[in-house]
Amino acid sequence: xxxxxxxxxxxxxxxxxxxxxxxxxxxxxxxxxxxxxxxxxxxxxxxxxxxxxxxxxxxxxxxxxxxxxxxxxxxxxxxxxxxxxxxxxxxxxxxxxxxxxxxxxxxxxxxxxxxxxxxxxxxxxxxxxxxxxxxxxxxxxxxxxxxxxxxxxxxxxxxxxxxxxxxxxxxxxxxxxxxxxxxxxxxxxxxxxxxxxxxxxxxxxxxxx
Numbered sequence: 001x002x003x004x005x006x007x008x009x010x011x012x013x014x015x016x017x018x019x020x021x022x023x024x025x026x027x028x029x030x031x032x033x034x035x036x037x038x039x040x041x042x043x044x045x046x047x048x049x050x051x052x053x054x055x056x057x058x059x060x061x062x063x064x065x066x067x068x069x070x071x072x073x074x075x076x077x078x079x080x081x082x083x084x085x086x087x088x089x090x091x092x093x094x095x096x097x098x099x100x101x102x103x104x105x106x107x108x109x110x111x112x113x114x115x116x117x118x119x120x121x122x123x124x125x126x127x128x129x130x131x132x133x134x135x136x137x138x139x140x141x142x143x144x145x146x147x148x149x150x151x152x153x154x155x156x157x158x159x160x161x162x163x164x165x166x167x168x169x170x171x172x173x174x175x176x177x178x179x180x181x182x183x184x185x186x187x188x189x190x191x192x193x194x195x196x197x198x199x200x201x202x203x204x205x206x207x208x209x
Contacts, residue, residue, distance in 0.1 A: 011042065013091045015135065016206055019104040019176065020143035021169045023150030024191045025198065027100050029143065032199050033206060034098040045090045047083070048100035055079040069117065073110045073126070080106070081133035088135065103134045104142075104186075108175035112168060123175070138209050141202055142180050143191035147173050 016033070020026040027048070034046040050056035055078050062075040080103065090097050107126050114122040145153075147169040154164055163169070180186040187205055191198060 013094050013096055014138045014206070014209055015087065015091060015097045015099070016209075017099045017102040017104065017137040017140045018143065019101060019108070019140055019186075020191060021108075021145060021147060021150050021172050021176070022164050023153040023169075024143040024145040025153075025195065026141075026143045026191075028195065029141070029199055029202055030098050030100040033202060036203055037096055037098070042096055043094060044096040044098060046098050046100075047087070047090075049083060049102060049105065050076070050079055051083050051086075053079070053082055055082045069110075069113045073106070073114065076106050076110065077129060077133070080130065084133050084135060099137070102137065102140075103130050104140060104176070104179055104183075106130060107179060108172045109163060111175045112171040115171075137185050139206060140183065140186045141205070142176055142186050142188050143198070144173070144176070144188055145191040149192060 018026040018030040018033075030048075031046060034044050037044040050059035055075070059072075059075045059079050062072045066072040066075070087097050087099070107123060107130075110126055111123045114126070118125055147166055150169060151164070151166050163172075180188050189198060189201060193201075
């Protein structure tokens with residue numbers, strides 16, 4: 001990405017994505033990494049999908065109201081197109097970007113959602129549709145957690161989302177594992193370990209890029 005400086009030190013702005021099924025702890029880990037980067041004096045942006053923009057609002061509306069899975073999927077794509085434009089600008093401005101979910105989430109979650117309609121071609125269709133408005137992360141941290149353990153972690157959450165069902169998460173987990181084998185930007189982390197251990201492992205990895 002672009003070069004920037006803090007004091008006399010020069011560094012390259014980095015695009016770091018955190019992926020995983022619901023309950024994996026990725027949102028917490030992303031926030032902790034953003035805080036540690038900022039503590040070093042490096043400019044960092046913590047962002048997420050769906051975004052907090054008007055397109056992100058439409059995604060959340062679509063999750064509740066869309067009659068067709070394709071409608072919901074296309075709203076996610078529209079949000080990503082807008083989000084990617086913002087990410088490019090942040091990187092150009094010399095900021096690290098710490099992103100909670102990106103295109104991997106669509107390939108995993110919508111890959112399962114659209115499988116009954118598109119069969120085995122769902123993943124390829126999603127890749128093709130997303131390609132024009134995505135950029136490659138410097139690193140994608142995939143927090144892997146057994147879906148049954150994830151469900152246990154989410155038991156105390158008020159108002160579960162429709163994606164937070166065991167059978168669905170098992171399909172998403174399979175999709176993520178496939179993505180990690182196909183994309184060398186992915187680094188797989190065992191999310192069943194204590195939070196402090198996961199955070200330290202992830203920090204040691206991103207500190208080297």
